[in-house]
Amino acid sequence: MAIINENYLKLKAGYLFPEISKRVKKYSEENPSKKIIRLGIGDVTLPLPSSIVKALKDASDEMSSSGGFKGYGPEQGYSFLLEAILENDFKARNVNFSTDEIFVSDGSKCDTGNIQEIFSLDSKIAVTDPVYPVYVDTNVMAGRTGNSGIDGRYENLIYLPCSKENGFEPDLPQERVDLIYLCYPNNPTGTTITKEKLKVWIDYAHKNKSIILYDAAYEAFIQDKNLPHSIFEVDGAKEVAMEFRSFSKTAGFTGTRCAFVVIPKELMGYTGTGEKISINQLWSRRHTTKFNGVSYPIQKAAAACYSIEGKKEVAANIEYYMSNASKIKTSLESFGYEVFGGENAPYIWLKTPKNLSSWEFFDKLLSEVQVVGTPGSGFGPSGEGYFRLSAFGSKENVIEAIEKIKNLKL
Numbered sequence: 040m041a042i043i044n045e046n047y048l049k050l051k052a053g054y055l056f057p058e059i060s061k062r063v064k065k066y067s068e069e070n071p072s073k074k075i076i077r078l079g080i081g082d083v084t085l086p087l088p089s090s091i092v093k094a095l096k097d098a099s100d101e102m103s104s105s106g107g108f109k110g111y112g113p114e115q116g117y118s119f120l121l122e123a124i125l126e127n128d129f130k131a132r133n134v135n136f137s138t139d140e141i142f143v144s145d146g147s148k149c150d151t152g153n154i155q156e157i158f159s160l161d162s163k164i165a166v167t168d169p170v171y172p173v174y175v176d177t178n179v180m181a182g183r184t185g186n187s188g189i190d191g192r193y194e195n196l197i198y199l200p201c202s203k204e205n206g207f208e209p210d211l212p213q214e215r216v217d218l219i220y221l222c223y224p225n226n227p228t229g230t231t232i233t234k235e236k237l238k239v240w241i242d243y244a245h246k247n248k249s250i251i252l253y254d255a256a257y258e259a260f261i262q263d264k265n266l267p268h269s270i271f272e273v274d275g276a277k278e279v280a281m282e283f284r285s286f287s288k289t290a291g292f293t294g295t296r297c298a299f300v301v302i303p304k305e306l307m308g309y310t311g312t313g314e315k316i317s318i319n320q321l322w323s324r325r326h327t328t329k330f331n332g333v334s335y336p337i338q339k340a341a342a343a344c345y346s347i348e349g350k351k352e353v354a355a356n357i358e359y360y361m362s363n364a365s366k367i368k369t370s371l372e373s374f375g376y377e378v379f380g381g382e383n384a385p386y387i388w389l390k391t392p393k394n395l396s397s398w399e400f401f402d403k404l405l406s407e408v409q410v411v412g413t414p415g416s417g418f419g420p421s422g423e424g425y426f427r428l429s430a431f432g433s434k435e436n437v438i439e440a441i442e443k444i445k446n447l448k449l
């Protein structure tokens with residue numbers, strides 16, 4: 040008899056985004072003539088920049104010649120990409136790493152989901168609430184939580200509520216935790232963190248021998264020059280943090296797939312008897328065992344994001360999405376909505392009007408004006424009463440969606 044991993048049965052219904060797609064599909068089948076505008080999942084809509092496509096094509100052509108063909112590559116990533124990352128994402132911000140502290144992968148969803156495997160099942164986990172659901176669900180699957188209660192919280196998971204009341208700034212956990220997931224600029228609230236506030240988390244982690252799992256997938260959208268793009272811009276982070284980065288939103292790689300995680304050599308975990316173990320080496324062991332590397336053409340395409348032309352094109356795409364974000368934010372504010380985020384992140388987080396629940400507002404928007412967003416409660420109990428709009432749509436669709444929301448009868 041094949042006994043299943045019963046932790047999976049603790050998971051709530053479906054994963055958030057497929058659940059939304061299911062509802063939208065049903066509505067669209069019942070109302071085939073209605074045009075639906077999707078500002079739900081944070082999926083990019085602009086095509087890949089041309090210099091990046093050129094690199095992809097050139098690398099594919101290389102693969103067709105006997106001299107240029109490549110089989111298995113280095114699991115951690117080709118050195119041309121590792122070096123481009125070090126130079127542009129870190130050295131340019133006075134942060135120095137060596138290439139063996141970077142691990143290239145096929146996405147931050149996989150990285151942030153898989154990382155928990157190298158930690159004990161007894162680890163105490165803290166998540167901000169609302170939160171990117173992958174952090175929670177993968178810990179549920181692994182068995183680090185109990186069941187979810189009627190308040191929507193899993194037992195044994197420490198939730199750090201973020202709401203307009205605390206300015207979306209989570210308090211430090213009341214009890215000691217081993218792992219803390221932080222994401223800035225934040226998905227879903229679009230809010231940010233300063234270096235001073237990050238330092239408070241870093242000090243907490245030092246004091247408690249905790250590790251911060253820092254998701255910086257949206258750092259490229261930061262407009263405010265004072266905000267940190269990397270946790271490693273803050274003193275003391277190398278001993279207590281790792282950082283997840285992605286080309287998905289930055290350069291339009293949601294369908295192309297390339298990301299990386301930075302794990303400093305200084306970062307240590309402990310055995311049950313207190314012996315220090317390098318997290319970098321543990322992850323390297325896991326990565327090289329379970330992953331055969333991102334394909335050569337995709338890594339060439341990722342490296343092209345750092346060329347002069349690539350940087351220009353990527354910056355133009357980000358400007359396009361941030362102009363959408365600004366339009367959504369200012370328009371909704373002028374319609375009387377309470378709106379957060381959208382200034383340094385491609386997400387707009389709004390308070391649902393008239394105390395509607397997140398899913399009630401989702402249904403209302405879909406059925407009355409055919410705009411799709413993401414219900415805040417899908418990101419955690421503290422997301423109830425909030426709603427997320429993504430700025431990744433086309434400019435035309437964003438303008439049309441705003442017009443429609445303006446006419447929504449509340």
Ligand code: MLT
Pocket residue numbers: 079080081082148226
């Ligand atoms: C989101 O909409 O939150 C993101 O697209 C999810 C993801 O990056 O996996």
